[in-house]
Amino acid sequence: MNTRPEKLVIGISSRALFDLEESHRVFETDGREAYCNYQIEHEENVLEPGVAFGLVRKLLALNEAESERVEVILLSRNSADTGLRVFNSIAHHKLPITRAAFTSGSSPYRYVSAFGADLFLSADPDDVRAALKAGCAAATIVPGHSLAHEDGELKIAFDGDAVLFSDEAERIFKEQGLEAFAASEVSSAGKPLPGGPFKAFLEALTRIQAEFDPARCPIRTALVTSRSAPAHERVIRTLRAWHIRIDEALFLGGMTKAEFLEAFGADIFFDDQATHIGSASQRVAAGHVPHGVANE
Structure with a gap:
């Protein structure tokens, strides 16, 4: 009988996982339609790692063939259409992330509980506050120049x-x-x-x-x-x-x-x-x- 504790579930936004600052500037400057067009036009261009990428990679490395200790779920304000670039980048970086919610601009925090997330990481402070209010550990990932730690721990x-x-x-x-x-x-x-x-x-x-x-x-x-x-x-x-x-x-x-x-x-x-x-x-x-x- 397998008595291993329930897996740890992490919900993460696209902007916390990948560097989407250039795309976000398009959204802020030119609006939603321009942003959508930009993402579709660049969907074959792989996104660079974001601030929380290293954390996610190490969390997923805790899994073993017969023991899934951690699951990471993408919770994104992108639409399924614009989210294709994100999934292409996930595949390129060989991250075993298979579940996602794309909410086309509305807050994805309401799916935190449905997915059973223990932690929600996002670049959107409003989403984070809503998740905290709902009883989930949550934090706003802030831009920075974090150092990569490659020791595996x-x-x-x-x-x-x-x-x-x-x-x-x-x-x-x-x-x-x-x-x-x-x-x-x-x-x-x-x-x-x-x-x-x-x-x-x-x-x-x-x-x-x-x-x-x-x-x-x-x-x-x-x-x-x-x-x-x-x-x-x-x-x-x-x-x-x-x-x-x-x-x-x-x-x-x-x-x-x-x-x-x-x-x-x-x-x-x-x-x-x-x-x-x-x-x-x-x-x-x-x-x-x-x-x-x-x-x-």
Whole structure:
């Protein structure tokens, strides 16, 4: 009897997977009809990898002949007609992506739940907000100059508050200041934080990690947070209470995260604060999670 956990399902937009910036400029400048004509005229021209391409390739590499651990599904605002170029590019790059939803300009987020997606990555902030509101982990992939990591190990980094955890503690910091935040976290050190939008996604990664020998696991995760001691204890105890594995934890005390993410070799980093994402995106692929008090 096969008792392997359910596969991890990732929904991704065309613009997150491939470099469609030139095509998008045509859409923004000349409108939908010009964009459609442009895509049809160039449908034999292979699209270059986008910001999340490396992440997707490594996720799909976790699959084995008799064990599909990950499925990636294309959720695109293209029509089936204009989406042909995207599927041609998927075939060229030998990505085993077979399922897709083309919505001809309307938001594809409503298919996130129907496909059972655990994570939705898109270049459209409105689609991402809608997916988050519907209860799916989601992030806006921002343009950047992410470095390619070819070592084969999949490395995913997360911010803590409002990403892995709720924004309960961050709200105190924003509204009452650092001293009140620190005091609250010390007094609540033994009380696990409520889960944030990416808790279930990290749990799914942890289940996949459990299938491998820890010494040879192809997935490595990191918590990269602006917290520092004494606010570290509640985070550690929360992850322990959740029975969630995290491989590295960086408590940076407000230091800029970008250099640490590059040193970790992150294939993607998720954070709720646009300022952190802006600097990180120059070093690694980065996804903005528009959730919590920082985005109100």
